[in-house]
Amino acid sequence: MDAIILQFLNGLDKGSAYALIALGLTLIFGTLGVVNFAHGALFMIGAFCSVTVQRILTLSTETLSETQKDFLGNPLKIKTPYVESWFGPEVGAAIIDWSVPLAILLAIPVMLIVGFVMERGLIKHFYKRPHADQILVTFGLAIVLQEVIKYFYGANPIPTPAPAAFVGSFDFGPLLGLDTSLAYPYWRLVYFAFSAVIIGAVFAFLQFTTFGMVVRAGMADRETVGLLGIDIDRRFTIMFGIAAAVAGLAGVMYAPINSPNYHMGMDFLVLSFVVVVVGGMGSLPGAVLAGFMLGILESLASMNEVKNILPGIDQIIIYVVAIVILLTRPRGLMGRKGVMEE
Amino acid sequence: MFGLKKHDSRLFIVVAVLALAAPFLLNPFPDGSAMAQFNAGYPDLMQRFVIFGIFAIGFNLLFGLTGYLSFGHAAFLGLGSYGAVWMFKLLSMNIIPAIVLSVIVAGVFALIIGYISLRRSGIYFSILTLAFAQMMFAIAYSDLIGRFVGTPITNGETGLQLALDDPRVLGISATPDGSIPLTNLFGLEMRSVFNLEVGGWLFTFSFGYYVCAVVMLLSFYVAIRIFRSPFGLMLRAVKSNQQRMNYTGLNTRPYTLAVFVISGMYAGLAGGLMASMDPLAGAERMQWTASGEVVLMTILGGAGTLIGPVLGAGFIKYFENIFAKINDNVLHSWFAFMPDGLEDLMVTIVHPFVGKGWHLTLGIMFMLVVIFLPGGLVEGGQRIGRLFRRRDDKATSVESDAAEQRKPAAE
Numbered sequence: 090m091d092a093i094i095l096q097f098l099n100g101l102d103k104g105s106a107y108a109l110i111a112l113g114l115t116l117i118f119g120t121l122g123v124v125n126f127a128h129g130a131l132f133m134i135g136a137f138c139s140v141t142v143q144r145i146l147t148l149s150t151e152t153l154s155e156t157q158k159d160f161l162g163n164p165l166k167i168k169t170p171y172v173e174s175w176f177g178p179e180v181g182a183a184i185i186d187w188s189v190p191l192a193i194l195l196a197i198p199v200m201l202i203v204g205f206v207m208e209r210g211l212i213k214h215f216y217k218r219p220h221a222d223q224i225l226v227t228f229g230l231a232i233v234l235q236e237v238i239k240y241f242y243g244a245n246p247i248p249t250p251a252p253a254a255f256v257g258s259f260d261f262g263p264l265l266g267l268d269t270s271l272a273y274p275y276w277r278l279v280y281f282a283f284s285a286v287i288i289g290a291v292f293a294f295l296q297f298t299t300f301g302m303v304v305r306a307g308m309a310d311r312e313t314v315g316l317l318g319i320d321i322d323r324r325f326t327i328m329f330g331i332a333a334a335v336a337g338l339a340g341v342m343y344a345p346i347n348s349p350n351y352h353m354g355m356d357f358l359v360l361s362f363v364v365v366v367v368g369g370m371g372s373l374p375g376a377v378l379a380g381f382m383l384g385i386l387e388s389l390a391s392m393n394e395v396k397n398i399l400p401g402i403d404q405i406i407i408y409v410v411a412i413v414i415l416l417t418r419p420r421g422l423m424g425r426k427g428v429m430e431e
Numbered sequence: 432m433f434g435l436k437k438h439d440s441r442l443f444i445v446v447a448v449l450a451l452a453a454p455f456l457l458n459p460f461p462d463g464s465a466m467a468q469f470n471a472g473y474p475d476l477m478q479r480f481v482i483f484g485i486f487a488i489g490f491n492l493l494f495g496l497t498g499y500l501s502f503g504h505a506a507f508l509g510l511g512s513y514g515a516v517w518m519f520k521l522l523s524m525n526i527i528p529a530i531v532l533s534v535i536v537a538g539v540f541a542l543i544i545g546y547i548s549l550r551r552s553g554i555y556f557s558i559l560t561l562a563f564a565q566m567m568f569a570i571a572y573s574d575l576i577g578r579f580v581g582t583p584i585t586n587g588e589t590g591l592q593l594a595l596d597d598p599r600v601l602g603i604s605a606t607p608d609g610s611i612p613l614t615n616l617f618g619l620e621m622r623s624v625f626n627l628e629v630g631g632w633l634f635t636f637s638f639g640y641y642v643c644a645v646v647m648l649l650s651f652y653v654a655i656r657i658f659r660s661p662f663g664l665m666l667r668a669v670k671s672n673q674q675r676m677n678y679t680g681l682n683t684r685p686y687t688l689a690v691f692v693i694s695g696m697y698a699g700l701a702g703g704l705m706a707s708m709d710p711l712a713g714a715e716r717m718q719w720t721a722s723g724e725v726v727l728m729t730i731l732g733g734a735g736t737l738i739g740p741v742l743g744a745g746f747i748k749y750f751e752n753i754f755a756k757i758n759d760n761v762l763h764s765w766f767a768f769m770p771d772g773l774e775d776l777m778v779t780i781v782h783p784f785v786g787k788g789w790h791l792t793l794g795i796m797f798m799l800v801v802i803f804l805p806g807g808l809v810e811g812g813q814r815i816g817r818l819f820r821r822r823d824d825k826a827t828s829v830e831s832d833a834a835e836q837r838k839p840a841a842e
Contacts (some may be wrong), residue, residue, distance in 0.1 A: 105562070210615045232790060239788075363561075366555060
């Protein structure tokens with residue numbers, strides 16, 4: 090029982106990453122009708138925002154120590170990060186420690202700009218072209234972005250630790266009235282809460298603001314909204330930026346869970362496409378639901394009890410579920426009628 | 432010739448000559464010269480050209496003719512490799528049964544996967560094939576079937592390799608000197624090479640390459656026949672408007688399924704050949720990035736054209752090998768004629784795009800092709816050709832333009 094709960098919790102944070110990426114993907118698809126294969130790359134760029142902030146904050150001056158000597162007898166070089174010399178050692182160390190959450194501040198403008206540039210510079214020209222072309226050009230873009238990151242940051246994963254306050258695990262055991270302990274890392278809880286907030290914010294933005302209302306109207310019938318004298322293209326561009334930011338934020342906070350490397354985007358991309366299709370192309374609640382569902386299923390399938398009966402099921406369960414759902418419910422779990430139907 | 436129309440047989444003969452003379456043509460620089468590193472005339476690379484050529488021809492039959500974009504084609508290539516290696520392990524080192532089995536295995540799986548995936552079209556089809564391929568990759572990578580059966584089937588991460596104690600019923604388990612026998616075609620070993628030295632040039636003729644080249648020419652011929660057949664015409668109709676085809680009361684599914692299976696068999700053939708040249712099979716051949724590569728090849732060369740995929744495969748495989756070799760020293764020697772500062776600047780600019788950064792160049796090139804040249808290199812060639820032709824008959828074209836302008840007025 091406790092193993093099931095633990096796997097369920099494990100599934101939640103993987104599911105939240107899937108849900109966030111899939112949410113952005115389906116947002117882009119629902120508004121612009123573009124299949125964005127570069128969305129995984131946006132997730133990866135977000136994760137590298139964390140790395141960048143960490144690197145910027147740890148930029149250091151080197152001073153020669155007066156007391157300590159290295160083994161050759163030369164004065165030891167001591168690195169002092171600039172932030173520590175500016176704000177004093179304690180505050181400075183705290184700032185460096187919190188570099189991942191601070192990276193959110195950098196990631197939001199960066200991702201919005203990346204999104205705008207991508208939409209205006211490239212994707213805009215592909216609205217009238219077939220879906221296959223859109224897939225191909227964004228696939229090419231994903232390769233380019235990935236290689237650019239690889240050029241600047243190298244091919245190895247770069248560890249980006251979470252703040253010290255979140256290191257360690259929370260014990261769910263006593264909370265649920267179980268005797269056994271159910272240790273669960275704090276940062277994963279933070280990640281889940283964070284993604285819940287983002288998902289909530291996106292839905293609230295679409296549901297309760299005038300801007301969101303116009304966007305929803307545009308998703309339903311783009312032409313009519315345009316005829317009413319509303320510049321729907323500009324709003325859709327902004328939505329592309331927001332979708333990019335959502336993927337980026339998912340990446341920023343995911344950095345402590347998995348050290349960012351240049352191909353993490355591609356790894357997530359395939360799965361998040363499966364998530365979108367299972368949830369139903371163009372359906373936002375579907376994407377979130379399918380994201381969590383598949384994440385949790387994947388976790389549950391990796392339990393030893395399940396693996397003993399069906400070895401390796403954890404690696405193929407998502408695809409099996411996707412194939413079954415696509416064949417039984419062709420529009421996905423919550424797909425709308427008339428979206429992507431030839 | 433062989434039932435081909437005139438310009439098709441001309442194309443086929445050109446390809447045949449190019450493929451058979453490749454050891455000469457791809458070795459234009461004398462051995463030991465500074466440019467020798469751009470030679471591609473060594474057997475390993477030439478084999479890869481033609482094998483990936485076959486793979487891309489097969490992919491193009493599906494994507495180029497019907498417009499169904501499969502993102503999981505590498506799975507069939509991997510299956511073909513596994514099938515061939517199993518044949519080497521169990522039957523004999525002759526490549527014929529191995530290749531036959533690899534084609535059959537790939538065909539059977541293509542039939543199953545195609546039957547399910549082709550119920551949907553567009554992006555859903557792409558995702559379904561992607562999901563199937565990733566699933567098969569996962570199964571092969573952790574050898575799930577093997578764990579059920581009890582003996583390794585795909586041998587997981589390590590990949591399937593030959594061993595000295597394999598039965599090889601029709602052949603020998605080990606050669607008298609205690610090593611694993613080599614792949615052969617009725618006794619002629621794939622590895623055997625014939626070196627020809629002419630002046631400063633060293634030409635290597637590998638038997639394995641010629642086997643691959645002949646198979647490639649055969650499959651190219653079959654592809655031409657499919658392109659020109661009523662069946663091919665039907666597939667093109669599916670691409671241009673499947674809905675209308677359905678409305679006229681025609682069931683398009685058998686046609687698309689047939690071409691999916693054919694295309695899968697081509698991939699299996701390529702996989703079988705790959706294993707015949709180097710008898711091992713690994714799961715990484717099935718990964719979706721490998722499927723992406725064949726998509727890149729086909730699009731870069733020109734989807735829907737006959738020669739495009741072969742060109743694209745050769746292009747990518749050539750630059751993958753040659754670009755990767757260019758390092759900073761080579762760059763410095765290239766720009767040596769410039770003043771020092773400028774030389775360093777040029778090297779710094781070019782550096783990210785060559786060597787390990789070759790994928791960046793590939794990605795940019797691919798994007799440019801998709802954006803500006805949807806017909807790929809073939810369309811690029813045609814446009815350049817048209818440019819020259821127009822210059823020649825400018826005078827006549829001016830007249831005909833004027834005639835065309837007059838026409839509506841007269842009506």
